[in-house]
Amino acid sequence: MQPRNMSMSGVVDLAAVKAAQEAKAKAEQTRAEAARQGGTGAVSPADLVIDVDEAGFEREILQRSAEVPVVIDFWAEWCQPCKQLSPVLERLAVEYNGRFLLAKIDVDANPMLMQQFGIQGVPAVFAVVAGQALPLFQGAAGEQQIRQTLDQLVAVAEQRFGLTGLTVDPDAEPGAPAAAAAAAPEGPHEALLNAAAQALDAGDLGGAVQAYRNVLAEDPAHPEAKLGLAQAELLQRVQDMDPQQVRREAAERPKDVEAQIAAADLDLVGGHVEDAFGRLIETVQRTAGDDRDAVRLRLLELFEVVGPEDPRVVGARRALARALF
Numbered sequence: 420m421q422p423r424n425m426s427m428s429g430v431v432d433l434a435a436v437k438a439a440q441e442a443k444a445k446a447e448q449t450r451a452e453a454a455r456q457g458g459t460g461a462v463s464p465a466d467l468v469i470d471v472d473e474a475g476f477e478r479e480i481l482q483r484s485a486e487v488p489v490v491i492d493f494w495a496e497w498c499q500p501c502k503q504l505s506p507v508l509e510r511l512a513v514e515y516n517g518r519f520l521l522a523k524i525d526v527d528a529n530p531m532l533m534q535q536f537g538i539q540g541v542p543a544v545f546a547v548v549a550g551q552a553l554p555l556f557q558g559a560a561g562e563q564q565i566r567q568t569l570d571q572l573v574a575v576a577e578q579r580f581g582l583t584g585l586t587v588d589p590d591a592e593p594g595a596p597a598a599a600a601a602a603a604p605e606g607p608h609e610a611l612l613n614a615a616a617q618a619l620d621a622g623d624l625g626g627a628v629q630a631y632r633n634v635l636a637e638d639p640a641h642p643e644a645k646l647g648l649a650q651a652e653l654l655q656r657v658q659d660m661d662p663q664q665v666r667r668e669a670a671e672r673p674k675d676v677e678a679q680i681a682a683a684d685l686d687l688v689g690g691h692v693e694d695a696f697g698r699l700i701e702t703v704q705r706t707a708g709d710d711r712d713a714v715r716l717r718l719l720e721l722f723e724v725v726g727p728e729d730p731r732v733v734g735a736r737r738a739l740a741r742a743l744f
Contacts, residue, residue, distance in 0.1 A: 461588035
């Protein structure tokens with residue numbers, strides 16, 4: 420079974436835009452139903468660490484990732500570093516008090532999942548947020564590094580997907596089912612966002628671009644629309660490109676601004692985020708005036724596609740500042 424709506428290697432995935440909308444709606448529905456029933460929808464601390472197998476992957480990880488970031492600990496009984504790492508993750512799952520859910524997967528018992536995530540060795544730690552998978556780290560890691568990674572994960576989950584985590588009640592019964600979803604009130608731009616998602620599903624990039632622009636005309640800071648527009652415009656730019664020709668021209672004409680910008684777009688769509696950023700930063704260093712400004716603006720657009728909280732964006736912003744000043 421290939422998990423749906425999953426980006427396995429950092430590839431720019433427009434499914435993330437739709438998933439963000441669905442994740443926010445799901446979170447609101449859960450909170451609304453809990454309030455309607457006069458409860459909190461809380462879980463027990465014991466429910467923050469779960470064992471997952473192939474049969475339960477979609478239910479326990481993909482579906483739950485629409486409510487809370489799910490950190491996956493791939494481990495094996497024979498793996499000594501796993502025996503050091505797993506207790507740290509389990510303790511932090513309780514300490515973070517519902518801001519993420521820890522799912523433990525035994526790779527020997529679940530080889531298909533190991534293959535789907537492209538794991539070459541254990542321990543390996545991934546996260547799934549709103550159906551989107553991203554690698555966190557592989558091998559042994561210190562607690563400080565783990566905390567920094569988790570802090571970044573929960574911040575991105577909240578800022579980009581509206582996932583504020585689970586409510587934890589020490590007195591809750593372990594294993595109690597979560598509150599059923601209820602219909603949540605639609606936001607003021609829900610119809611336009613749905614139209615954009617439908618246009619993306621149909622391959623109508625122009626329609627998606629226009630729908631996102633309509634949202635931003637009323638709410639210029641709307642995060643979903645900004646992300647969706649940046650991604651839809653990127654795919655619109657590359658859809659008719661000949662990748663081999665673009666890369667050949669970029670290699671032959673390193674000072675050609677248009678050639679480097681086009682190659683950077685292809686790099687990003689292909690998941691080569693650092694290559695795309697590095698290419699444009701080097702072009703900024705080689706150019707001046709209007710050419711430099713054009714490269715800088717495209718780089719800022721690509722930052723928006725990846726997300727301002729992404730560490731690759733943070734590092735590239737520093738490198739761009741050095742190149743400019």
